Amino acid sequence: MPDRAAATAFVPGHVTGLFTVDRREAPAETGSRGAGLTLEAGVEVTCQPADRTTITLDGAPTSVESVSRVLDALGVEATVEVSTDLPIGRGFGLSGGMALGTALAANEAAGLAHTMNELVSVAHVADVEAGTGLGDVVAQARGGIVIRESPGAPPHGALDGIPGGGRVEYLALGELSTPDVLTEHPDVLTRAGTAALERLQERPTRSQFMQSARQFTADVGLATARVESILAAVEETGGVGSMAMLGETVFGFGTALSDAGYEPQVTRVDPAGARIE
Ligand SMILES: Nc1ncnc2c1ncn2[C@@H]1O[C@H](COP(=O)(O)OP(=O)(O)O)[C@@H](O)[C@H]1O
Numbered sequence: 363m364p365d366r367a368a369a370t371a372f373v374p375g376h377v378t379g380l381f382t383v384d385r386r387e388a389p390a391e392t393g394s395r396g397a398g399l400t401l402e403a404g405v406e407v408t409c410q411p412a413d414r415t416t417i418t419l420d421g422a423p424t425s426v427e428s429v430s431r432v433l434d435a436l437g438v439e440a441t442v443e444v445s446t447d448l449p450i451g452r453g454f455g456l457s458g459g460m461a462l463g464t465a466l467a468a469n470e471a472a473g474l475a476h477t478m479n480e481l482v483s484v485a486h487v488a489d490v491e492a493g494t495g496l497g498d499v500v501a502q503a504r505g506g507i508v509i510r511e512s513p514g515a516p517p518h519g520a521l522d523g524i525p526g527g528g529r530v531e532y533l534a535l536g537e538l539s540t541p542d543v544l545t546e547h548p549d550v551l552t553r554a555g556t557a558a559l560e561r562l563q564e565r566p567t568r569s570q571f572m573q574s575a576r577q578f579t580a581d582v583g584l585a586t587a588r589v590e591s592i593l594a595a596v597e598e599t600g601g602v603g604s605m606a607m608l609g610e611t612v613f614g615f616g617t618a619l620s621d622a623g624y625e626p627q628v629t630r631v632d633p634a635g636a637r638i639e
């Protein structure tokens with residue numbers, strides 16, 4: 363039998379700065395409002411149709427519910443190879459990134475004929491149903507600095523962006539369970555997220571994004587002592603950092619973290635969004 367075709371997609375990482383939890387009956391209408399940065403660091407997903415689905419992450423066999431759900435929805439069995447330069451489970455939206463990358467690559471490799479909106483919707487629903495994300499997929503599909511004005515996949519959600527990009531620094535310290543936080547604190551998150559988003563919409567700039575994200579971090583009380591001490595050190599140098607939702611991760615624009623004496627990882631805002639490579 364001839365080798366079946368493989369296809370590869372790239373999806374930017376996504377750091378959420380502030381968000382709400384907007385649950386609706388339909389998963390496609392469920393999601394979050396908020397704002398975040400898509401990153402040039404991200405996930406590469408290669409799919410090759412196969413008799414039985416297997417998933418590897420940087421070469422090691424694993425299971426990712428959002429990815430399995432995408433393949434089920436598309437009716438594809440595939441060998442899925444994920445590689446990433448970002449840490450998983452630390453607030454970089456990798457569950458959504460893996461789901462969207464699988465949707466794009468499987469569509470291409472299996473010769474399906476779905477549109478971008480259809481594939482974004484399949485990946486969004488998979489991430490929502492897995493409990494691992496609410497707004498990453500729609501932001502990752504767009505690229506840039508993304509404001510999620512209303513929740514859900516296309517055609518329900520509405521997005522806007524803050525023009526510009528630039529250098530982003532981060533320190534990924536530890537994991538935070540997305541499903542646990544979303545089920546434990548939805549009201550606190552939504553109250554703080556709504557207020558922070560309103561302030562950002564009054565003045566949609568990169569600087570206000572950081573201020574709103576920092577206020578959100580303070581309001582929701584998820585920062586660990588390690589995160590708090592880094593944020594305080596950054597503020598002492600006149601900079602602003604914030605916490606990546608949802609991970610024990612600190613991020614900032616430009617040289618915010620290195621100016622405070624840390625040795626962060628460095629990436630940039632992704633200008634383009636998810637794409638077939
Ligand atoms: N080695 C791994 N470490 C952490 N999660 C993993 C790993 N391999 C697969 N997974 C799956 O990846 C998903 C990560 O989702 P999530 O915790 O929301 O992280 P992120 O913040 O990166 O999106 C979960 O479904 C988890 O089961």
Ligand SMILES: CC(C)(COP(=O)(O)O)[C@@H](O)C(=O)O
Nearest residue numbers: 378394453455495496497608
């Ligand atoms: C914050 C989160 C709900 C989860 O993000 P992550 O832990 O990175 O999967 C995200 O999907 C969002 O809606 O903004």
